[in-house]
Amino acid sequence: MKKATYTFLVLALLTFANAFGQRPFIQLTFTAAYNGQAVTLDSINIHNLTQGGDTMLYSPANVLVLDYVTGIRDKTQIGTNQFSISPNFPNPFDGKTSFTLNVPEKGLIKISVFDLIGREVANFADILDAGSHSFTFDAGNEKYYLLTATSSTASQSIKMMNFGIGGHLIKLDYQGKAESADFKSQKAIRSLDYDLGDQLRFIGYAATTYGVGSDVFEDAPQISKTYQFTILEGVPCPGVPTVTDADGNIYKIVQIGDQCWMKENLKVGAMVNGSGEQTNNGIIEKYCYDNDPGNCDVYGGLYQWDEIMQYSTAPTVQGICMNGWHLPTDDEWTTIINYLSDWEVAGGKMKTTGTFEQETGLWHTPNTGATNESGFSSLPGGNCYGGSFYSLGSLGYWWSSSEYLSDAWNRGVCYNNGEVYRYYYNQTYGYSVRCVRD
Numbered sequence: 097m098k099k100a101t102y103t104f105l106v107l108a109l110l111t112f113a114n115a116f117g118q119r120p121f122i123q124l125t126f127t128a129a130y131n132g133q134a135v136t137l138d139s140i141n142i143h144n145l146t147q148g149g150d151t152m153l154y155s156p157a158n159v160l161v162l163d164y165v166t167g168i169r170d171k172t173q174i175g176t177n178q179f180s181i182s183p184n185f186p187n188p189f190d191g192k193t194s195f196t197l198n199v200p201e202k203g204l205i206k207i208s209v210f211d212l213i214g215r216e217v218a219n220f221a222d223i224l225d226a227g228s229h230s231f232t233f234d235a236g237n238e239k240y241y242l243l244t245a246t247s248s249t250a251s252q253s254i255k256m257m258n259f260g261i262g263g264h265l266i267k268l269d270y271q272g273k274a275e276s277a278d279f280k281s282q283k284a285i286r287s288l289d290y291d292l293g294d295q296l297r298f299i300g301y302a303a304t305t306y307g308v309g310s311d312v313f314e315d316a317p318q319i320s321k322t323y324q325f326t327i328l329e330g331v332p333c334p335g336v337p338t339v340t341d342a343d344g345n346i347y348k349i350v351q352i353g354d355q356c357w358m359k360e361n362l363k364v365g366a367m368v369n370g371s372g373e374q375t376n377n378g379i380i381e382k383y384c385y386d387n388d389p390g391n392c393d394v395y396g397g398l399y400q401w402d403e404i405m406q407y408s409t410a411p412t413v414q415g416i417c418m419n420g421w422h423l424p425t426d427d428e429w430t431t432i433i434n435y436l437s438d439w440e441v442a443g444g445k446m447k448t449t450g451t452f453e454q455e456t457g458l459w460h461t462p463n464t465g466a467t468n469e470s471g472f473s474s475l476p477g478g479n480c481y482g483g484s485f486y487s488l489g490s491l492g493y494w495w496s497s498s499e500y501l502s503d504a505w506n507r508g509v510c511y512n513n514g515e516v517y518r519y520y521y522n523q524t525y526g527y528s529v530r531c532v533r534d
Contacts, residue, residue, distance in 0.1 A: 122317055124160040126153075128302050128325040130309060131449065132456065135327060138301045138308070139188065139257055145314065146294035152183060154255050179250040181243070184233070186334035188301055188308060190351065191260030194232045196274050197245050199224050207231070207245045209268055211238045218268040230271040235260060239308075257301065259308035259331055292318050299337055300325035306469040312337040312348055328448075330359070330471015336533065339418050342380070349533075350471040353435040355428070356533035359473050361396025361494075364416060370526070371483035374403040380416050383480045383526045385488050394458070395477035395488070398526035401504045404495055411497050417531035424532045426498035426505040426518075433507075433516050436470055444514030446472040452489055460489045465514020474509055480526030493519075493527040 128137045136155055143150040153160060184195040199205060207220040217236065235241065235258040244253040290296075299312045304327060311325035312332060332338075332349050333356035340346050341364040348359040365380035367389055374381040382397030384390075404423060405415045415423045436442040444465025450457020459466065459476050478488035493508045500520035506527055508517040521527075 121161055121320075123320040124317060125322040126158045126160070126298070126300060126325065127322065128300055128311070128327050130302060130304055130327040135302045137325065138303060139255075140301070141187075141297075141299040143297045143299075144290060144294055145297055147289050147291070149289060152187065179245075179247050179252065181245050181252045181254050183254055184243070184256050188257040188259045188331060189235070189334075190331075191258065192232060192234050193256060193258075194230065194271075195243070195254065197224075197229045197231065199226055199229060199247065201226050203248050205229075205245065205247055207243065207268060209233060209266075210242045210244070212240045217241070217266050220268050220270060222270070225273070228274040230274040232269045232271055234265060234267045234269075236266040239303075257308070259301075292316075297337065298323065298325075299332060300327065301331065302327045304329050306467065309471070314338075314346070328359075328471060328473055329468045330473075333533065339421065339531075341418050350473070352432055352470050352472060355432060355435075357432070357472060358421075358530045358532075359471060361475060361477055362399075362416065362529040362531060363392050363396045365397055365399075367392065367397075370398075370480045370485060373524070374400045376402070376407045383485075385478055385480070385485050391477075391488070395475050396528050398477065398480045399495070399529055400526055401495055401523035404529055405497060409499060413497055415497065416529070420534050421531040422534055423495065423497040424530065426496045428532055429494075429496055429505075429507050429518075432470075432472075439516045439518070441465065441514050442470075443474075443509035443516040445469040446474045446516065447492075447509055447514075448473050448475060458489065460511045462512060464512050475528075476509075476511060477528045481522075481524070493525075494530050495527045 126137060126140055128135050137158055138155050140153040141150060142160065179200055180198050182196040184193040186193060202225050203223065205222060205224045208216050209218040211217050239258055241256045242253055243256060244251060293316055295314055295316050297312065297314045299310060301308055301310050306329055308331055309327040309329045310331045311327055330350040333351040336349050336356060338346050338348055343364050345363050350357055350359040365382035367384050368374060368381045370383045370387055381403055382392065382399055384392035384397060385395060405413055411425050412422050417423055433439050433442045436445045444467055447459065447466040448457055448468050449466045451459055451461045451463050453461045457463065474492050476489045476492045478491060479486055479493050490511045491508060493506050496505045498505045503520040504523050505520050508519060
């Protein structure tokens with residue numbers, strides 16, 4: 097039975113050929129664009145969704161070479177007999193991250209953390225027993241850090257990227273001895289198992305005008321190819337870069353403050369004509385602007401309030417959201433707006449950039465204040481009422497799960513200012529939906 101072991105090497109093709117002769121390989125090259133301009137990727141996380149395991153590439157590396165050979169895969173790991181550091185998790189991180197150090201024999205261990213210009217900002221020194229040991233690192237305002245651990249016989253380093261807004265007291269804390277099963281050896285990181293047909297997830301990170309941006313996609317590569325990340329503001333929630341609905345639609349996720357939000361409008365459900373009501377029939381129903389399914393693909397669906405709630409009136413209800421997610425309450429909408437300063441500017445920080453007239457976006461000119469600084473990436477999906485559709489390209493509205501008398505609260509943003517509006521409207525309106533993680 098043919099097996100493939102893929103060794104992740106950041107090498108030029110000529111070097112690879114010299115080192116490995118005529119073995120077959122797949123070469124993946126990564127590029128990125130931000131606001132239509134090419135940018136350099138800071139790091140790329142590659143995760144095998146089929147088998148588990150992940151690896152990271154760090155700038156300037158942007159090529160992944162997958163070397164596969166015939167034979168039975170060697171599953172042996174280095175285990176606890178080698179001095180090594182696990183990659184910190186999460187990475188990139190928001191102010192705080194963790195890592196594990198494996199010590200093969202009792203001895204003095206020194207750990208130093210340096211900023212980009214080589215200043216030591218945190219350190220640790222103590223005698224540790226053999227085994228795996230856990231640490232946490234709280235970052236300051238710097239974006240990049242280098243952590244180096246040294247024993248009497250070995251030294252290892254890892255790179256860490258911080259996208260937090262700073263204000264933390266920089267410190268390196270020892271958390272105690274860890275279970276050996278939690279330790280991920282250097283061999284496991286440098287050699288990630290991969291069989292043809294395995295699904296990989298790629299997350300690319302790059303600098304943006306307002307901090308760190310990202311993009312995520314999945315593929316099962318079987319030939320050499322080039323991928324391009326389309327970088328938008330914001331980063332995925334740790335461990336939750338995407339979520340999938342009941343129809344198999346995959347949505348990107350963004351962390352805003354302490355909340356995890358969908359980065360796209362919900363599109364789950366079967367389209368019904370905008371002239372009719374959505375009904376309690378056990379089927380999720382949606383309107384597509386102008387009764388065109390293609391508009392649902394771009395802007396998401398438009399839903400009446402009872403339909404999104406699945407005919408419940410309980411706040412914080414799952415409704416038509418995915419398991420582990422729920423419809424945001426009016427208070428949860430207020431939380432994100434307050435995090436982004438206030439309602440007068442939050443709309444601009446939530447809107448995608450560019451304009452329809454300039455063929456650089458989906459909003460009509462002038463798209464005032466649009467920066468998408470939050471990564472929320474709101475789109476002008478318009479609305480449906482009384483069988484007619486309104487305001488595509490000009491307005492975006494999103495339901496909350498909170499009622500006001502016989503109406504329900506929602507939020508809206510507009511093409512000609514940077515504000516976020518808070519309205520209560522008739523529950524028969526068709527508006528867009530975003531879900532928030534439980």
